[in-house]
Amino acid sequence: MVTTRELHELDNILLNTTIKLIKRRATHNLQNLLNKTHVADIARIIHGLRPEERPAVYELLADADKAAGVLKELSAEDRLGFIDSMKEERLAKVLQVMAPDDFNDLLVDFPDEKAEYLLQFVKGAPSEDLLQYEEKTAGYIMTPHFFALPEDTTAEYATQKIRELIDVEMVFYVYVVDDLGKLKGVVSLRQLVATRPQTPLRDLMTTKIYSVNTFTEQEEVARMVTRYNLLAVPVLDEDGILVGIVTVDDVIDVIREENTEDMLKLSGTGEVALESKSVWKNLRARAPWLSVSWIGGLIAVLILYYLSADLTQWILLAAFLPIIMGMAGNVGTQSATITVRGLATGEIQLKEIWRLLLRELGVGAFLGIFSGLLLAGFTWLFFPGVTLLPIVVAFAICANIICAAAVGTLVPMLFQRLRWDPAIATGPFLTTVIDIIGVLDYLLIARILL
Amino acid sequence: MVTTRELHELDNILLNTTIKLIKRRATHNLQNLLNKTHVADIARIIHGLRPEERPAVYELLADADKAAGVLKELSAEDRLGFIDSMKEERLAKVLQVMAPDDFNDLLVDFPDEKAEYLLQFVKGAPSEDLLQYEEKTAGYIMTPHFFALPEDTTAEYATQKIRELIDVEMVFYVYVVDDLGKLKGVVSLRQLVATRPQTPLRDLMTTKIYSVNTFTEQEEVARMVTRYNLLAVPVLDEDGILVGIVTVDDVIDVIREENTEDMLKLSGTGEVALESKSVWKNLRARAPWLSVSWIGGLIAVLILYYLSADLTQWILLAAFLPIIMGMAGNVGTQSATITVRGLATGEIQLKEIWRLLLRELGVGAFLGIFSGLLLAGFTWLFFPGVTLLPIVVAFAICANIICAAAVGTLVPMLFQRLRWDPAIATGPFLTTVIDIIGVLDYLLIARILL
Numbered sequence: 007m008v009t010t011r012e013l014h015e016l017d018n019i020l021l022n023t024t025i026k027l028i029k030r031r032a033t034h035n036l037q038n039l040l041n042k043t044h045v046a047d048i049a050r051i052i053h054g055l056r057p058e059e060r061p062a063v064y065e066l067l068a069d070a071d072k073a074a075g076v077l078k079e080l081s082a083e084d085r086l087g088f089i090d091s092m093k094e095e096r097l098a099k100v101l102q103v104m105a106p107d108d109f110n111d112l113l114v115d116f117p118d119e120k121a122e123y124l125l126q127f128v129k130g131a132p133s134e135d136l137l138q139y140e141e142k143t144a145g146y147i148m149t150p151h152f153f154a155l156p157e158d159t160t161a162e163y164a165t166q167k168i169r170e171l172i173d174v175e176m177v178f179y180v181y182v183v184d185d186l187g188k189l190k191g192v193v194s195l196r197q198l199v200a201t202r203p204q205t206p207l208r209d210l211m212t213t214k215i216y217s218v219n220t221f222t223e224q225e226e227v228a229r230m231v232t233r234y235n236l237l238a239v240p241v242l243d244e245d246g247i248l249v250g251i252v253t254v255d256d257v258i259d260v261i262r263e264e265n266t267e268d269m270l271k272l273s274g275t276g277e278v279a280l281e282s283k284s285v286w287k288n289l290r291a292r293a294p295w296l297s298v299s300w301i302g303g304l305i306a307v308l309i310l311y312y313l314s315a316d317l318t319q320w321i322l323l324a325a326f327l328p329i330i331m332g333m334a335g336n337v338g339t340q341s342a343t344i345t346v347r348g349l350a351t352g353e354i355q356l357k358e359i360w361r362l363l364l365r366e367l368g369v370g371a372f373l374g375i376f377s378g379l380l381l382a383g384f385t386w387l388f389f390p391g392v393t394l395l396p397i398v399v400a401f402a403i404c405a406n407i408i409c410a411a412a413v414g415t416l417v418p419m420l421f422q423r424l425r426w427d428p429a430i431a432t433g434p435f436l437t438t439v440i441d442i443i444g445v446l447d448y449l450l451i452a453r454i455l456l
Numbered sequence: 457m458v459t460t461r462e463l464h465e466l467d468n469i470l471l472n473t474t475i476k477l478i479k480r481r482a483t484h485n486l487q488n489l490l491n492k493t494h495v496a497d498i499a500r501i502i503h504g505l506r507p508e509e510r511p512a513v514y515e516l517l518a519d520a521d522k523a524a525g526v527l528k529e530l531s532a533e534d535r536l537g538f539i540d541s542m543k544e545e546r547l548a549k550v551l552q553v554m555a556p557d558d559f560n561d562l563l564v565d566f567p568d569e570k571a572e573y574l575l576q577f578v579k580g581a582p583s584e585d586l587l588q589y590e591e592k593t594a595g596y597i598m599t600p601h602f603f604a605l606p607e608d609t610t611a612e613y614a615t616q617k618i619r620e621l622i623d624v625e626m627v628f629y630v631y632v633v634d635d636l637g638k639l640k641g642v643v644s645l646r647q648l649v650a651t652r653p654q655t656p657l658r659d660l661m662t663t664k665i666y667s668v669n670t671f672t673e674q675e676e677v678a679r680m681v682t683r684y685n686l687l688a689v690p691v692l693d694e695d696g697i698l699v700g701i702v703t704v705d706d707v708i709d710v711i712r713e714e715n716t717e718d719m720l721k722l723s724g725t726g727e728v729a730l731e732s733k734s735v736w737k738n739l740r741a742r743a744p745w746l747s748v749s750w751i752g753g754l755i756a757v758l759i760l761y762y763l764s765a766d767l768t769q770w771i772l773l774a775a776f777l778p779i780i781m782g783m784a785g786n787v788g789t790q791s792a793t794i795t796v797r798g799l800a801t802g803e804i805q806l807k808e809i810w811r812l813l814l815r816e817l818g819v820g821a822f823l824g825i826f827s828g829l830l831l832a833g834f835t836w837l838f839f840p841g842v843t844l845l846p847i848v849v850a851f852a853i854c855a856n857i858i859c860a861a862a863v864g865t866l867v868p869m870l871f872q873r874l875r876w877d878p879a880i881a882t883g884p885f886l887t888t889v890i891d892i893i894g895v896l897d898y899l900l901i902a903r904i905l906l
Contacts, residue, residue: 169650200619235705255685274883302888324774433724438752
């Protein structure tokens with residue numbers, strides 16, 4: 007029986023056992039362990055291994071269904087890592103048994119040629135149809151495997167049919183359709199069980215149906231399922247024909263995805279892949295938002311300059327304070343949001359602290375040096391008289407941004423370690439720390455150089 | 457059939473119809489409408505009405521189950537509004553049929569005497585037991601209405617039992633227990649349907665059970681349900697005895713609640729009731745976070761002052777810039793986060809713009825005036841020589857904070873109106889707007905007064 011000895015403890019035990027078994031080359035034991043382990047847990051084990059160890063462990067999953075399940079649970083980054091090294095025959099087997107909506111989800115992460123290459127393994131599969139729908143719509147996230155029967159079917163026959171099913175994800179409802187496939191009503195599994203065998207579905211079904219269209223946004227689907235406490239919602243095409251269902255577990259994924267997005271947007275982090283190890287991808291997602299506050303900061307410098315009556319070097323120095331502190335504050339908030347959200351969803355774990363810190367320092371260094379050069383250029387252009395000022399502001403903004411990235415990553419990690427809530431570590435608390443460090447080192451650099 | 461003509465359109469239609477029927481005193485028609493409407497939708501209707509209209513509409517819900525359902529869906533604020541005006545007899549009927557976890561949820565919002573008063577109506581109900589568990593644990597959010605049978609029960613008998621059930625929320629699983637009530641296994645409804653009638657549950661059940669303890673944190677429960685795609689998770693006490701279940705719809709509520717909390721914490725807004733109309737409650741939640749950046753800002757002023765070589769009045773003015781801009785930025789981010797999150801969860805609607813703006817202006821005015829007085833005092837204390845400076849900084853911080861609260865509320869609303877994503881409106885974009893406005897009006901006030 008699995009109780010929550012906190013799930014991450016379970017993860018640790020499983021990962022450590024796996025690593026031990028790999029070292030001892032105890033393939034048979036490892037295979038036994040994997041057979042007993044849930045696909046979601048296996049995905050975590052694989053994520054925890056070194057990239058070169060992953061394909062060998064994945065190969066041990068003899069059952070194609072299980073292998074497909076694990077592939078689904080893996081992050082895009084992890085998946086990309088070893089799909090290339092898989093034998094074609096094996097890949098075909100795995101992809102063939104994958105649920106169409108999951109297969110879809112997998113395809114989008116790959117470059118176009120690769121996606122086409124993968125598609126050849128599932129020719130004729132209904133998943134090809136799903137690709138016609140736009141991302142983040144009901145059509146895109148639905149599964150075409152639902153359970154529908156005509157109105158005059160008896161409860162007994164329907165029950166009989168359910169017994170024969172293997173492919174349908176989870177049966178909660180029997181959908182009742184007419185000859186054209188139009189949705190007429192819904193019968194819950196419980197209603198089916200609780201009635202006399204000869205009752206036709208027509209007499210059992212509810213005609214008050216909550217349904218969505220293929221083009222309905224996934225956010226709206228989530229809102230409907232949440233509001234009416236549904237287990238699955240039927241998806242209709244323009245003609246009212248039932249083409250798929252969205253189940254509650256997929257809705258939970260949507261809710262988490264949308265929440266992550268909102269949170270990242272709130273801190274101006276764009277849709278960066280949280281789990282991505284790449285400094286470059288991170289930069290591309292975060293830089294556009296920072297450029298907004300960059301322009302704002304420069305406008306503030308000019309306003310301050312032109313409106314000030316007294317134009318000493320110190321006034322100029324002070325004029326640059328908002329942009330230097332603002333940029334550092336924004337970068338720090340971005341780092342903190344990524345860390346807090348990652349810790350909350352479990353995508354980031356405490357032991358990854360060094361990897362994450364390294365990436366954030368990389369992002370910080372790049373942004374810092376770039377901002378420094380740009381700000382020096384700007385200063386030199388607008389205030390050609392003051393020779394050392396460009397150097398001071400360049401050093402200061404660079405030092406502050408790097409420092410903010412580090413503090414933004416470390417403080418939430420520290421809070422997590424102390425079992426405090428990491429989310430508290432961000433917001434005013436973090437910006438205040440960054441502000442004070444910022445003012446201090448700006449003035450110290452100025453003192454030294456001026 | 458309900459398709460998503462976007463849910464908020466549905467809300468509007470229902471609300472407008474209700475208002476029309478109230479005006480026409482068409483009680484009978486209104487009652488018919490309510491009978492056909494889902495409890496979640498009725499709660500929205502009631503929320504949309506003026507407070508004095510609400511009790512009369514609620515009274516029209518003849519069915520106690522429906523009335524209890526609506527009460528559950530209402531926000532704490534709305535509920536508090538009319539529970540007092542309800543007749544005791546009616547209240548007793550409604551509370552008696554309420555699901556115990558929902559009743560619990562309702563109790564916490566009331567002051568202690570009121571809670572005890574309410575408890576007297578459900579004497580002997582199992583809900584009293586739930587109160588022993590700490591908030592935000594599995595024991596607290598679980599329902600004690602589950603469906604458990606001994607190991608030697610046949611599938612046929614189990615099916616028979618399900619038919620007789622009315623009280624159990626949603627049956628997804630049959631829990632198999634021993635004589636002491638210890639959980640031994642789980643049988644899904646589908647397994648039950650798919651087997652021969654005489655099979656004992658012992659032979660059907662899965663013994664690999666995902667379960668939690670009563671003291672497990674709700675976040676951990678949500679993580680387990682999400683990871684393993686469960687529909688319900690059994691809750692055990694210290695002795696392994698099954699005492700309740702947490703269903704997936706409650707887990708979705710937990711996920712949303714935790715996300716809201718995290719987002720509010722990220723912007724330093726604490727656990728403010730989003731939907732609360734009270735300026736005072738808002739202030740109490742937000743002020744502690746702001747005081748952190750307040751202290752930081754003052755430290756920055758002093759650092760700047762003591763480290764600057766050149767001490768003109770303009771340097772002093774510049775020294776106050778970070779605290780003035782920082783405080784305004786924080787207040788603006790708080791307002792924006794509340795608005796963005798409220799719009800996302802549907803707790804705030806566009807038409808409430810004036811009410812929300814008024815509240816935020818109230819919060820802004822209070823924080824602004826308070827900050828202004830405090831900052832003036834501080835300035836006067838530390839820089840007694842400069843007579844007008846305290847007045848300038850006081851005016852500036854006050855004006856900026858009020859302005860930031862307004863901008864932080866209006867910009868996300870405007871984005872929503874234009875059908876852009878309101879979340880983009882916050883973060884760097886917002887702080888930049890607030891920064892520029894801040895520098896401008898600070899210097900203008902300084903020019904006028906100095």
